[in-house]
Amino acid sequence: MTMELDVFVGNTTIMDEEVYQLWLDGYTVFDAVKVRIDGGVMEECEASADVLLSDTMDQYRTFQMCERLLHSPSKLGNQLLFQIPPHRQAMLIERYYTFDDAFVREVLGKKLSKGTKKDLDDISAKTNVTLKSCRRQFDNFKRVFKVVEELKGPLVENIRQHFLLSDKLARDYAAIVFFANNRFETGKRKLHYLTFQDFAFCAGQLISNWTVGAVDSMVEDMDVDLDKEFLQDLKELKVLITDKDLLDQHKSLVCTALRGKTKAFTEMEANFKNISRGLVNIAAKLTNTKDVRDFFLDLVEKFIEPCRSDRWTAADVRLYLTHYNNSAHILDTFKHQVVWDRYMGVIKGCIFKMYHD
């Protein structure tokens, strides 16, 4: 004796947020029922396990039917099949596109290709996110990537309009797209300590300062690709380390400004040339795609690690970089102030975010 068929359709589509989350998290119907029973929903309405099972199945079916609409959220608002109030629609979309930080950290900067998709089961095992959920998240990344790839205009805005996401989530997606496009290395052991939010912040910095879009707002891929001319210009900064006078002058200016203001002064003074060389070299190499990919790794290796081994505090780093940046302006022979600021502005922002005490 079995229930052959069991459906419930409301004129206004009924969706339980809790069940939706379970569905998004990739629970099977039976696991979801278990979770719900444990959650005590049964007492709420004198329900039985049967009722819960039927309800869960029903909702899962509804979600599955909605899923294809969620793939292009603007359709959700125009479709006629489900009558869903706008604020519920927004909730559905937002939740559907929400991702697990643990998961995104694994795929950040990877090519959103079939190859990566094949590795999802490993990622699932590693992150404890169900494979189903991993697939959804991965497909979301890929979908967003594909759509905005070909669009003009600001990246975040495009994502927000096309996927009707909140500003925060749109920014996160922008970061993911940006990372995937430039294939930034984020998986190296040295970078493990960094969270997705660290990277997302950095991506935001890069997008708003170093991309084509930062100068011209109507170019294709403007927010996804770095400004080639700018990268080329960065080579000019090499003068800061190749010109001995300039280097010394810069050092003395920075040291004068820093003296007495920090405990780590001696280390700063001792390491100045190394650090400066590191930072300028990063800039100079950015014309190589390979070096772009290693950008974050370089930042960690060339700046953050030395500083950390010298036990600089975050405040020290802030102080140092501020003066390091500003002092270059006083150098008479240094002519690349604009490029320098554009470069250092981002570097400062990134390092502040990436430097964990």
Added chain:
Amino acid sequence: MPGKLKAKIVAGRHLPVMDRASDLTDAFVEVKFGNTTFKTDVCPKSLNPQWNSEWFKFEVDDEDLQDEPLQVTVLDHDTYSANDAIGKVYIDIDPLLCSEAASVISGWFPIYDTIHVELFNDLNRFRQSSCGVKFFCTSSIPRCYKAAMVHGFVEELVVNEDPEYQWIDRIRTPRASNEARQRLISLMSGELQRKIGLKVLEMGGNAVVGYLQCFDLEGESGLVVRAIGTACTLDKLSSGSAPNSNTHMHPNTAPPSNACNSPSKDGKESPLAHGCRSTHNSPVHSACSSQRLSQNFSVSVPTLIFTVKPVRSRPGIFLCPSSPTLSTDTLSLSGSGSVICGHNSAHRASTPPPPFSVHSDTVLLRKSVSFTEDLLLAASGMGNGGSAGKEAGPLKTLLRQQTQTALEQREFPFFTLTSFPPGFLVHVGGVVSARSVKLLDRIHNPDEPETRDAWWEEIRQEIKSHAKALGCHAVVGYSESTSICEEVCILSASGTAAILNPRYMREGCLDIVIGDHRFEELSPPSCGFCHIPYDELNMPFPAQLTYCYQCRRQKVPDVLFTTIDLPPEAAVTGKGCLIQARLCRLKKKAQGEVNATAISNLLPFMEYELHTQLMNKLKLRSMNALFGLHIQISVGENMLLGLASATGVYLTALPAPGAIQIAGKTPGEMSNDHHILTIQKRINDTIAKNKELYQINPPKLFALDPEVFCGINMEPTEEVVGSPIPEPRQRSRLFRSHSESSDEQSELDLSHGKKDAFVLEIDDTDAVEDIHSLLMDASTPAGFYSCNTETMPGIFNWTSGVQMFTSVRVFRLSNANLTNQGLNKIFTDLCENLLKSFYFKLRSMIPCCLCKLNFTVAVPEEELIQVAVTAVAMTFDKDQNQEKPADKPPTKGGGETEEQLQFPMELCADAAAGNTQQASKTSGVPESTNVSSRAASVDYGSFADRCSTWLELLRLKAHTIRRGSVKTISSLEHCSPLPEGRSRSLRSTRSFGSSSVAVVKMTPLSFLPGTRIIKYLGIINMFFIRETTSLREEGGVSGFLHSFIAEVFAMVRAHVAALGGNAVVSYSMKECMLMENPNKNQAQCLINVSGDAVICVRETDPEPTPSTTNIGQICPSGTDVTT
């Protein structure tokens, strides 16, 4: 009268990919009306084509205008091969013909790929429109009208062969067969409506209220479309102002042929009406298909007519007041099935029906014999026996006679209405029902098309005579239904016998408005309907009469069963609740005659048991009346299902129900005694609990003690009350009537005289089971109420939360040898679990009430039980002290659910459609405008959604003009190309944007709480077939049906929105027939839904400035303004 129809195809969106190479589609549209076809240009390589075509003009004559739908076919252009069809939309243009309804249909319509879905809205919805006859599903007087006169019953049926069963079906594709079926049904239902409209006109009415159209898919023997309704003359209530004499022709002065003019606004209808009449008089099926139709008009004549009435003593026939003897009857009879055989083949030649004689066969029912005589007497001449005495007597008779004359002119004084204008209903007798088992047989005798008519005629005659026996001249809340399995068909009809106020039925008395006090005096409004209509001396059944607990002047029965809604004026103690009786009976598989006999044998038992269950459950809830009683008996190959649903209430006017007493057959055994005691205790506890739950605290005027004898019971009552006349006479009479059967009663173990107590006898396991199931019914969880009537008695302050839903479950019985008890349990559990599921799913709406819970059971296949439910959950204000909902704004701001958020939005959409300035529009939809601008910029082409073929949209605008209507023409000129182009862009932002498609609310009720219906846009009657050959891929039957029901909702909403409406009231799903073949990975489903499309506004909102009748004309000018 000829007219001009203009159509413009604007755009499509989300089209499916037709060209795999480019992942795009080269779409164009063919617009066909009558024999004229236009094509749009091909819009190359786009999934969201913008055709923005010119206006296609169709010049057509009136007949076509009424008969034909506008067919819009979307095709993919192919240079080399034939063009591929993407899908089709049928648009019924009839609403355009009705001067009062919309003058523009404009909106996005879902396109259906015919392989997947057959859509045919009833293309003939408004065939009568030009005659001015309006159709309403609503079974009460529609909210913005006033009933000037209620004419009475109209019925019609048409028969044809079902294309699905024609030989040709073997060689044609499922699609072709479905299409043939679609065409046929649409033709038939159009014909039906036209015929009914004609009858209404003949009666002098202008509307059909409570229109109930059903399809009987008889399989091999054909397809029957039948409809019943109540013809009325409705006057539009223009708020405040008196009815305009131009607008509403007085039915009194209007000869029937002109009466159809009354709803028309500009008087241009007169010639139209004549044209129409001639249309009607000519053979209905004209033009294209006349030949075929007339050929197929054969109706099978059965070789054998089996009739079964719910014969046995009155509980079957009159589900009405009961008495303690009832249950005993049942129990003692349950062993003697042979008793009934005698009448099985009885033809229904004579009325009152013969079954009464049957009872004489049985020793047990001697009592019945005696009352049968009474009944016959009552039936033959009701007035004879002298009436209830007292001063009311003569008046009552007078009234009866008056009304009778009014009603007797009618063949069937039936009314499909379930609620009535105040004062309409005078007395209610009880439920009358009749069933008959027929053998469907295909006999090629085209000269005998009247068989089905004759069948129904028989049943109706029977109902009529039952009503007469109850001393009533009319039947209200009348409905008819069928259940078909193979070649056996059970026809059922039921209603409530009643006496009506003749005022509404006599011509020439329409001037008497509600202020006629003559009748009001006679029966105080709040309890009058409870008073017995029949003669106390010649009671059709032994009921216990007491003086009305409200007015103390008239007699009332102890229990009242009705099929109608609770009259609004009725005084109710506490709350009501849904009461269901469920029953399964196994039956041997058999063929033909044998099968029919077996079914006829079972039916009376089922009626009995259902009735007993209802009665027990009613008592268990300490209530004394049932409203909205609906008993469905469904036949399957190897079982019969019976489901009775009703809403129980405690009517203040009726006496308190007695307790339930358990009696053992064998009192000797100690263990048994103990068992009985425990059960008794449980029952008493349950009653006490229920009293609390439903807040039943009747004024304690009398002892509730069940131990009090009936006879004595009356005395203290009267004393306490201080009734003016103690009336010893009365009592003696009562005794006399009892004495006739007293000796028998002693036989029946009722001699201990606890007549007030309801005795349940436990003598075998069956009874124990029964009692268990009685107690099994889970009570509704806190915060929930449920009922199957329009509203819950005792709840007044509805808030605006509304959630309509449909749920279907199919249960497979895998256990081959089930017992009746086992089946009953399964069936009961199925229903109970469904209810539990609803409560659980809707828990966020608490406090709320499930209203109009409509259960439909079916046995689609052997071992399958299908239960389909449609209902609406409505929230209410918990604080019942306030009669009116608290002022709304504060609640709105709070965390109230989506409903309230939705509502302002749809109002804005309306306002935009009207003539509100743009400014107010944009400001009115703050949330949505954002989205709209966003959404509009999306290029859907970049990610073609290949799987969404079903939900493709297309927009179309149709326009009609009629000669003689200068106004429309001029407004039409305005709409010509240029401004239209601009208005389109405006509209497209609206429909694209508005963040969502306009919200359309749906409800099975005749109203939406917190809103006012300002306009009825017409009846929605849609019939869908969907077939799939990829069942597994669609998520099995559940997935298939889930999406299908969602689609049905979506299509209803889309059509309502296109008509300019924002809600559907009186929605119902009449048919949901699912056939599956999982082995072949196939399934087919057929759904028929109906309802009334309306425009409603929030109650607090003022009426839109221009009178509602003008809305149609505002539309075009509105767009002009905004461009």
